[in-house]
Amino acid sequence: MRTHITLDDLDDLAVGAAILGTGGGGDxxxxxxxTRAAIEAHGPVRLIPLDELPDAFNIVACGAMGAPTILIEKLPSGEEMGRALDLYERYTGRTLDALIPFEAGGINSxxxxMAAAKRGLPVVDADGMGRAFPQLEMETFNVYGVPAAPVAIADERGNTGILEVKSAAKSEWIARGLTIRMGGQSFIANYGMDGATCRRVSVPGTVSLALGIGRTMREAKAQHRDGLESLIEFFAGTHYEEAKVVGSGKVVDVSRRVQNGWSVGIVTIEPFRRGEEPIRIQIQNENLVAEQAGEILAIVPDLISLLDVDTGEAITTERLRYGQRVNILAVRVPxxxxxxEALDxxxxxxxxxDHAYRPLGLLPQR
Amino acid sequence: MRTHITLDDLDDLAVGAAILGTGGGGDxxxxxxxTRAAIEAHGPVRLIPLDELPDAFNIVACGAMGAPTILIEKLPSGEEMGRALDLYERYTGRTLDALIPFEAGGINSxxxxMAAAKRGLPVVDADGMGRAFPQLEMETFNVYGVPAAPVAIADERGNTGILEVKSAAKSEWIARGLTIRMGGQSFIANYGMDGATCRRVSVPGTVSLALGIGRTMREAKAQHRDGLESLIEFFAGTHYEEAKVVGSGKVVDVSRRVQNGWSVGIVTIEPFRRGEEPIRIQIQNENLVAEQAGEILAIVPDLISLLDVDTGEAITTERLRYGQRVNILAVRVPxxxxxxEALDxxxxxxxxxDHAYRPLGLLPQR
Known part of the structure; x- marks a missing residue:
């Protein structure tokens, strides 16, 4: 069991978080x-297993909000997250004992x-999405009753805001509007809760999960084993259980734009196997649904990740382009x-x- | 010298504020x-002359933000302004001693x-616009160095926000974005300052000015005198000095839409005098410039108000329509x-x- 995140973990973590990002969540x-710079300066970050979290701990979820296509052009200064956390503490009068990622996928892993290293705080080995999702209300924290407000928000120029909004969906709407006016990228801290609540409402073990995915891929490579097979085996031993390659082919079209503060679009993949119909994947920051000839191959909330056939690396939405050869990996959520209530x-x-959710490898849910 | 605003003053105030609203500022x-309901419940509001304001007083400017066309469809609950002020006090830790209108024109007069009556606070007889303007940075408070931040903001559903933004113009940009996501209408409190600062940076006497305009119009009507002539005489005795009818005619076209959170458009007036070219007035919430045959009749920051020929009442932008017969009153700002620095x-x-400012009745400024 890992007790600290050190410099040696960061490569594995990034590889795993890219797969959990399901195309989104930011590179x-x-x-x-x-995070490397922060750990070099301040030392490793303690990782607390979800079930060991003290009842009275003050915890807040945090991460970046915005369109991933913008993040790679508008570089963060590294101070934004800390400013949002400072504001959160000052506004609520609560001193934080630990941070939890609001999403396990992408940059928000x-x-x-990074913020915890700078503040000398531990991070909870869990998150509120079990992957990446494009909207602030799409959190198990919200599903299981933690108020989204107050939301502390900061941009790279030192502008900040605190929002007290009545519902999680409305918090998304208003914080997104603010983020758009901040240039399409912001850093937020919200879903403040105590340790007892956090244990009840979070997807457990997702920081370790990202690390495990990265380690599995790295070891398979070193041992010249098939990375995808190893990965599917690895998932089978976790609470995600089911993972499967639902298609393979060449990217032949990427239609993508920034709309309402998200990257949205459709990617079309021509299967390697001749005569097969093209596979279409619909995107809102993340990959939402993969379809082929009217059949659903995988659908949200299950994970859909595009992995480069040669390197095995996940390709994020903003880096998709014509000619890439990909395997489409789907993973069932826990x-x-x-x-x-989660599917709502x-x-x-x-x-x-329009489609119903059909958990990968299981019969359709009613 | 008036020391309190009572129920008897509200009609005059509304008439005067509509003219100072220059078409905007909300009805x-x-x-x-x-305000009537608040004064009935809590009693008259003390009015403090600007030059009698104690140095150490904690003062904040307040009012509504949004498109006036939306305000008449989305009725305020009356609690929004108080919620923004509560938040401002809680966030800054400062207990307010007085409120100042951020604009003298329109609903924000x-x-x-209303908020002061409910809180038992006095109101300063002054404002930051000397009229109505469409943007948060267009304040003498900003011109003469008061930071716009923090901005407390509230909507009619109980959603609130606090913004700390680096410049007044950026505060406008971000608060406007928030207002749009709140449905196009919000209530804000900002430009916190002490009494000494307030005396230096405010347009003096503008609450009294609005009352005086209303009283002048009412008395002229009662005495069967020409309301416009009386009004021009009244302005001559104030620090605004110059007022003039720059045109008269019939509204023949109103092109108006909500864009970026403002009501924008052009109104075309066909002069009563035959053969005269049409007069065009450009609008961004407020009337910005009146032109006729390439000549500027009046231009912002000077006031341009459209008064109904028959009733003498100012017509706000959102109530403009084909066939209205209007006098175009222009007033020079103090x-x-x-x-x-103010014109900047x-x-x-x-x-x-593109035009240079030419103060009404004076030679062009360089």
Whole structure:
């Protein structure tokens, strides 16, 4: 059991977070660089298993908000997250005991580690999405009753805000508006809760999960084993259980734009196997649904990640381009993310999709 | 010298505030109703002359932000302003001693009175615009060095925010974005300052000015005198000095839309005198410039108000329509609003207009 995140972990973490990012969540590479600098300066970050979290701990979720396509052009200064946390503490009058990533995928797997290193705080080995999602209300924290407000928000120019909004969905709407006016990228801290609540409402073990994914890929490479097979085996030993390659092919079209503060679009993949129909993946920051000839291959909240055939690395939405050769890996989410109340918040309908959720490898849910 | 605002003053105030609103600032009628209820419940509001303001007083400017076209469809609950002030006090740790309207024109002449009545606070007889302007940075408070931040903001559903933004112009940009996401209408408190600062940076006597305009119009009507002539005489005795009817005619076209959170458009007036070229008035919430055959009749920051020929009442932008018969009244702003630093913030260039400012009745400024 890992008790600290050190410099040696950051490569594995970035590889795992990219896969959990399901195309979105921002490129973990940038977060890795910032976290490396913070750990070099302040030392390793203690990782607390979710079930060991003291009842009375003051915890807040944190990470970056915005369109990943903007993040790679508008570089963070590294101070934004700390400013949002300072503001959160000052506004609530609560001194934080630990941070929890609000999402396990993408850059937000590392941003809380960077901030925790600088503040000398531990990070909880869990998150509120079990992957990456594009909206602030798509959190198990919200599903299981933690108020989204207050939301502390900061940009790279030192502008900050505190929002007290009545619902999580409205917090998303208003914080997104603020983020757009801040240039499309901001850093937020919200879903403040105590340790007892955090244990009840979080997806457990997701920082370790990202590390495990990265380690599995690295070891497979070193031992000249098939990375995908090893990965599927690895998932089988976790509470995600089911992972599967649902398609392989060449990217032949990427239609993508920034709309309402998100990267949205469709990527079309021509299967390697001749005569097969093209596979279409619909995107809102993250990959939402993969379809082929009218059949659903995988659908949100299950994970859909595009992995480069040669390197095995996950390709984020903003780096997709014509000619890339990819395997489409789907992973089923753990039970806490498949309850009816969870699907209300981040199931297909929450994204305006007409299809019912069908958990990978299981019969359709009613 | 008036020491209190009572129920008897509200009609005059609304009439005067509509003229100072220069087409914008929101219909004072709605503010009047809310203020009437507050004064009935809590008693008259003490009015402090600007030059009698104690040095150490804690003062904040307040009012409504949004498109006036939205305000008449999305009715305020009356609690929003108080919630923004509560938040401002809680966030800054400062207990307020007095409120100052951030603008003297339109609904914002009355909103601070309503809030002051409820809190038992006095209102300063002054403001930061000397009229109505469409943007948060267009304040003499900003021109003469008061930081716009922090900005407390509240909507009618109980959602609130606090913004700490580096410049007044950026505060406008970000608060406007928040206001748009709050449905196009919000209530804000900002430009916190002490009494000594307030005396230096405010346009004096503008609450009394609005009352005086209303009284003048009412008395002229009762005495069957020409309201416009009386009004021009009245202005001559104030620090505004110069007022003039620059045109009269029938509204023949109103092109108006909500854009970026403002009501923008052009109104075309066909002069009563046959053969005269049409007069065009450009609008951004307020009337910005009146032109006829390439000649500027009046231009921002000077006031341009459209008065109904029959009733003498000012017609706000959102109530303009085909067939209305109007006099176009222009009023020169006082010297504190005509300095080069003031024109940088709310002169023609600040609105993207190509023309130089030419103060009504004076030679062009260089």
């Amino acid at each position: 973990p590479y940038m977060g890795k660089l910032m 590392t941003i809380p580690l 039970p806490i993310m498949r309850t009816p 918040v981040f199931g297909p309908k929450a994204f305006g999709l | 004072p009628y709605m503010g009047k109703l809310m 009355t909103i601070p009175l 010297p504190i609003m005509r300095t080069p 913030v709310f002169g023609p260039k600040a609105f993207g207009l």
